[in-house]
Amino acid sequence: MILIIKNDKKDEVGKLIQWIKSQGLDVHMSEGQNTTIVGLIGDTSRVDIDLISSLDIVESVKRIQEPYKKANRKFHPNDTVVEVGGVKIGGDNFTLIAGPCSVETRDQIVGIARAVRASGAVMLRGGAFKPRTSPYAFQGLGAEGIELLKEARRVTGLPIVTEIMNFSQLDLFNDVDMIQVGARNMQNFDLLKALGQSDKPILLKRGLANTIEEWLMSAEYIMSKGNEKIVLCERGIRTFEPLTRNTLDLSAIPLVKELTHLPVIVDPSHASGLARLVAPLSLAAVGAGSDGLIIEVHNDPPHALCDGAQSIRPEQFDAIVGKIKAILPIVGKK
Ligand code: PEP
Numbered sequence: 001m002i003l004i005i006k007n008d009k010k011d012e013v014g015k016l017i018q019w020i021k022s023q024g025l026d027v028h029m030s031e032g033q034n035t036t037i038v039g040l041i042g043d044t045s046r047v048d049i050d051l052i053s054s055l056d057i058v059e060s061v062k063r064i065q066e067p068y069k070k071a072n073r074k075f076h077p078n079d080t081v082v083e084v085g086g087v088k089i090g091g092d093n094f095t096l097i098a099g100p101c102s103v104e105t106r107d108q109i110v111g112i113a114r115a116v117r118a119s120g121a122v123m124l125r126g127g128a129f130k131p132r133t134s135p136y137a138f139q140g141l142g143a144e145g146i147e148l149l150k151e152a153r154r155v156t157g158l159p160i161v162t163e164i165m166n167f168s169q170l171d172l173f174n175d176v177d178m179i180q181v182g183a184r185n186m187q188n189f190d191l192l193k194a195l196g197q198s199d200k201p202i203l204l205k206r207g208l209a210n211t212i213e214e215w216l217m218s219a220e221y222i223m224s225k226g227n228e229k230i231v232l233c234e235r236g237i238r239t240f241e242p243l244t245r246n247t248l249d250l251s252a253i254p255l256v257k258e259l260t261h262l263p264v265i266v267d268p269s270h271a272s273g274l275a276r277l278v279a280p281l282s283l284a285a286v287g288a289g290s291d292g293l294i295i296e297v298h299n300d301p302p303h304a305l306c307d308g309a310q311s312i313r314p315e316q317f318d319a320i321v322g323k324i325k326a327i328l329p330i331v332g333k334k
């Protein structure tokens with residue numbers, strides 16, 4: 001972090017240096033004719049940049065080091081591989097997760113689980129608690145939905161991932177394999193802190209309008225409390241384009257993989273909101289270096305209780321998997 005000191009205040013810089021040193025940091029001074037620069041040396045992730053900017057003697061502040069440490073690839077050069085019920089996510093693994101937006105009935109979830117497993121999915125998704133825009137829309141089956149997911153796991157052997165909305169629900173998630181933090185909760189900091197104290201793998205979706213740095217800071221929240229089993233999920237961000245539900249930020253995939261050692265997967269279903277775009281976006285995600293995909297698959301999309309328009313049928317999922325298998329060797333994944 002670099003501080004530029006106001007020219008008429010440079011006589012007061014001694015006190016600031018003392019304070020910086022009292023925070024366990026070192027300083028490097030550079031006094032030019034017109035500008036005095038103070039470089040902070042050490043772990044500046046705990047330094048409050050807004051507080052420093054507001055000091056009377058400081059003209060401006062520039063961060064050199066990213067504010068996240070545990071998630072930062074600089075301090076952890078190797079890819080992290082997260083294990084979920086025997087399934088590996090990250091490294092040279094490509095992981096396919098599929099299932100309906102929400103769990104509806106036993107037949108529905110077990111049938112879809114069987115179908116996607118036969119095509120190559122290694123994990124089952126399904127929402128039991130649904131964050132819906134309208135309070136009148138189907139809100140999910142709640143605890144019963146989690147029981148049905150466990151039943152589908154018992155039948156197929158697929159580990160399950162499902163979304164938590166509030167930390168008071170944590171006990172209900174004791175027996176799920178991976179907990180999803182949805183886009184709308186990416187900055188629910190109390191939830192992130194609570195999940196940091198759990199030992200469950202977390203699927204952390206990018207917020208609807210959040211920057212990559214904010215997303216990584218949310219991962220840092222969980223990691224700072226001790227849970228480092230995090231998989232990031234790019235699911236599209238809100239832009240000015242109304243023809244798709246969101247805009248898939250493909251550049252985020254290679255960029256985030258540069259910045260962090262955590263695995264990154266893509267959700268092409270929420271990214272576009274359109275079933276017919278799921279195949280091309282899936283292939284694009286593979287090409288961009290994604291560590292996996294999470295795809296909404298429904299046996300009867302027109303009658304789905306949630307997100308039918310973006311849900312593909314099992315046969316369409318099967319066709320996508322065939323194409324993905326063909327390109328995986330090119331991107332060095334298995
Ligand atoms: C979901 O996975 O069904 C979901 C609600 O996703 P997101 O949080 O990305 O909107």
Ligand code: MN
Binds near residue numbers: 270296307
């Ligand atoms: Mn959905």
